[in-house]
Amino acid sequence: MRAWMLLAAALPLAAQVSHERILNAGREPGNWLTYSGNFAGHRFSPLDQINESNVAKLRPVWTFPVNSLQKFEATPLVVDGVMYVSEPPSNVTALDTRTGRPLWRYRRNMPDDLRVCCGQVNRGVAVLGDMVYFGTLDAKMVALDAKTGAVRWETEVIDYKGGYSVTVAPLAVKDKIVIGIAGGEYGIRGFLDAYDAKTGKRAWRFWTVPGPGEPGHETWEGDSWQRGAAGTWVTGAYDPETNLIYWGTGNPGPDWNGEVRKGDNLYSDSIIALDADSGKLKWHFQFTPHDVHDWDATEVPVLVEDEVRGKKRKLVLFPNRNAFYYVLDRVSGEFLLGKAYAKQTWAKGLDDSGKPIRVPGTFPTVEGVKVWPSVAGANNWYSPSYSPKTGLLYVGVREAGSIYYFGEAEYKKGEHYEGGGFRSVPGEEQWGAVRAFKPATGEVVWEHKLFSPPYSGLLSTAGNLVFGATSEGQFYALNATTGKALYRFQTGGLIRSNPMSYLSDGKQYVAMALGNTLYVFGLE
Amino acid sequence: MVVWLALLLFQQQILDLPETERNPYTSAADVAQGKKLFGGRCAGCHGPNGDGGKGANLAVPQLANAGTDRALYRVIRYGIPETEMPGFLMSPREIWQVAAFVRGLGRIEAGPARGDAVRGAELARGKGGCLKCHAVGTEGGRMGPALSDVGAKRSPAHLRNKLLKPESELPDDFRLVQLTAKDGRKISGVRLNEDTWSIQVRDFSDKFHSFWKQDLVETKVEKRTPMPSYQGLMTGEELDNVVAYLTSLRGNR
Numbered sequence: 001m002r003a004w005m006l007l008a009a010a011l012p013l014a015a016q017v018s019h020e021r022i023l024n025a026g027r028e029p030g031n032w033l034t035y036s037g038n039f040a041g042h043r044f045s046p047l048d049q050i051n052e053s054n055v056a057k058l059r060p061v062w063t064f065p066v067n068s069l070q071k072f073e074a075t076p077l078v079v080d081g082v083m084y085v086s087e088p089p090s091n092v093t094a095l096d097t098r099t100g101r102p103l104w105r106y107r108r109n110m111p112d113d114l115r116v117c118c119g120q121v122n123r124g125v126a127v128l129g130d131m132v133y134f135g136t137l138d139a140k141m142v143a144l145d146a147k148t149g150a151v152r153w154e155t156e157v158i159d160y161k162g163g164y165s166v167t168v169a170p171l172a173v174k175d176k177i178v179i180g181i182a183g184g185e186y187g188i189r190g191f192l193d194a195y196d197a198k199t200g201k202r203a204w205r206f207w208t209v210p211g212p213g214e215p216g217h218e219t220w221e222g223d224s225w226q227r228g229a230a231g232t233w234v235t236g237a238y239d240p241e242t243n244l245i246y247w248g249t250g251n252p253g254p255d256w257n258g259e260v261r262k263g264d265n266l267y268s269d270s271i272i273a274l275d276a277d278s279g280k281l282k283w284h285f286q287f288t289p290h291d292v293h294d295w296d297a298t299e300v301p302v303l304v305e306d307e308v309r310g311k312k313r314k315l316v317l318f319p320n321r322n323a324f325y326y327v328l329d330r331v332s333g334e335f336l337l338g339k340a341y342a343k344q345t346w347a348k349g350l351d352d353s354g355k356p357i358r359v360p361g362t363f364p365t366v367e368g369v370k371v372w373p374s375v376a377g378a379n380n381w382y383s384p385s386y387s388p389k390t391g392l393l394y395v396g397v398r399e400a401g402s403i404y405y406f407g408e409a410e411y412k413k414g415e416h417y418e419g420g421g422f423r424s425v426p427g428e429e430q431w432g433a434v435r436a437f438k439p440a441t442g443e444v445v446w447e448h449k450l451f452s453p454p455y456s457g458l459l460s461t462a463g464n465l466v467f468g469a470t471s472e473g474q475f476y477a478l479n480a481t482t483g484k485a486l487y488r489f490q491t492g493g494l495i496r497s498n499p500m501s502y503l504s505d506g507k508q509y510v511a512m513a514l515g516n517t518l519y520v521f522g523l524e
Numbered sequence: 525m526v527v528w529l530a531l532l533l534f535q536q537q538i539l540d541l542p543e544t545e546r547n548p549y550t551s552a553a554d555v556a557q558g559k560k561l562f563g564g565r566c567a568g569c570h571g572p573n574g575d576g577g578k579g580a581n582l583a584v585p586q587l588a589n590a591g592t593d594r595a596l597y598r599v600i601r602y603g604i605p606e607t608e609m610p611g612f613l614m615s616p617r618e619i620w621q622v623a624a625f626v627r628g629l630g631r632i633e634a635g636p637a638r639g640d641a642v643r644g645a646e647l648a649r650g651k652g653g654c655l656k657c658h659a660v661g662t663e664g665g666r667m668g669p670a671l672s673d674v675g676a677k678r679s680p681a682h683l684r685n686k687l688l689k690p691e692s693e694l695p696d697d698f699r700l701v702q703l704t705a706k707d708g709r710k711i712s713g714v715r716l717n718e719d720t721w722s723i724q725v726r727d728f729s730d731k732f733h734s735f736w737k738q739d740l741v742e743t744k745v746e747k748r749t750p751m752p753s754y755q756g757l758m759t760g761e762e763l764d765n766v767v768a769y770l771t772s773l774r775g776n777r
Contacts, residue, residue, distance in 0.1 A: 365564070366560050366561060366564055367560070367563055367564040368564040368565065405564055405565065405613075405614075407561075407613075407614055407615055407618055408615050408617065408618060409615070410615060410617075416613075416615075418613055418615075419615075420613070421565075421612055421613030421614060422613070423565070423610065423612075426568060427693075427694070449720070450720050451718060451719045451720040452719075470719060470720050472719035472720065473719075474719065474720065474721070476720075485720075485721070488721055
């Protein structure tokens, strides 16, 4: 371990972040170069200075409060001693990791007629070369100079007045910046874009709702495809060997009224595998055909190699919001395994092709119908974590139901287009858990119960730890092998974010947005 | 992508307010559709006829929080902050239709009030022992929810039912808990808060306790309440008087 620590410390300040560096992120664990820590969506840190024997002595080293009461959902990136963190609504600050002092700040004036369903949030930035990239709530994409915060280029992704916004952290792949779109509650037509990193010129766009003449178009009745939603608001993964980008797609629009969009509604609630150079669809798998419960498949795909039925395969793991755990072959998209991992009442199970066998009477009604999981799902956008050290996948699981309502759906450009609603089940005692799964089988190895459903992601580390946060404001660390709680710290905040880890001056730190403040924990 | 109703609703308040001051959807068909929507979303608390339950009685000529059509629209869409009334996701027309149904309720004549509030107040302090656990203003205990504005929040029928069958509906707060500590102490009281690793309790001698759960051998959250049933303890007339007293408690609302 010492060798790469020295290597990380010896890197020149604000060096160029090449594609090769991100590709080999595991070789420089002192940095955190991409949203999930590596292209495989692992959110794993090979650092082990903080470990099961000393984590009890962890304490906050510095904090950085944001200038907003909006939800603070960002994962910071760290490059050679500088941390880049996005703040609500669409701002970016570069911080000195040694002292927590800002080095520069980018502040953006926002229009007052933004279309955002669920808060003025931003989940983070991407870095490539000497630039920092991020999307804005008014659906622009901005490239900043990593040294100064000066705008190098800015481009419109799409007109925000149509109900579009960007909340996702972009993914830098090769010479392009891949960025998704949000707006599934506004009747948007979703897409995934890639832009030339140097110039900001759009390289490709993949529409997640196929237009006339394209395969899948027949899964939308009439002209409903024009408002079919299927946003792409959570960062995906990339495999250099297949050269495919794996990305989850959101709910079909309108959310709860499926009558106005009969059919399977491709590629909503799916994982899509796109060629990184051309944006062409290689394969897709739809988890929830004709979804009427708002169960976006906007979770982080996790790429692993593991044995399935005696054969080593390249897999993608997907603990879905619809309460089923999926294992697919990521070369071909073949369905290998699917099983419920939380309470669910909407499907009797999955058939051999992975399609759900629906329970009758679970579609929303005007009077309301009780269904598990809840509208927020058994899992959501917050990150799972895979530790190559323990070979386990860690997921924050939500155990709750909702009452789902059917309502009318009349489309007006830029206005809510939901076709119903939801509420919690009166008297239900919701709860949550961190569960550790064997990737290939979905077998639960351990569970750590949480008082209420979590809404924040997990980080596993080579220190045999899993970091996360509760819905009651506590940041915590669990033993990655047993699930035993080893550390907790009460911040009192509403937590909607993911942890990450890095080195500063050769010492390991763990950072997470807790409430409206970024906390950095260490052992000093 | 909808994640958290309260925030979601706060977000769009300015954009989503109706352009018209007066309800444009008030036909018989609109009221009928409003009744259907009300049945699914509102009746659980306000009762199928809107004359109250856990939620306020809406069958009154003047709604305290919704004097105008626009204000009523706002209450249905966004709820009332710091109360149990949540907002509801519906299309603008659907919100207006619910509003039309609710306004229709206001024309139902209120029945004659039963009970004597002054006698009810005496019973609450004396024989009933209500104020041992409940506070009215600065007077009374704190083992149960304060009653200072209970008349504004709960209907007479709901209050009467609670007096007779206190376990019919358990609140999220003031839950009865039994704790057994590792050192053998047993504590019984109401839960003030709880999370994955800790619990805070007020016991029946008004003492506050805070525990890390690792120091407890058992944490039992009861599916019952310490409130007794007044079935058989009070006459029908006495119950009417207590309900009349409680209904008169409107706090600062």
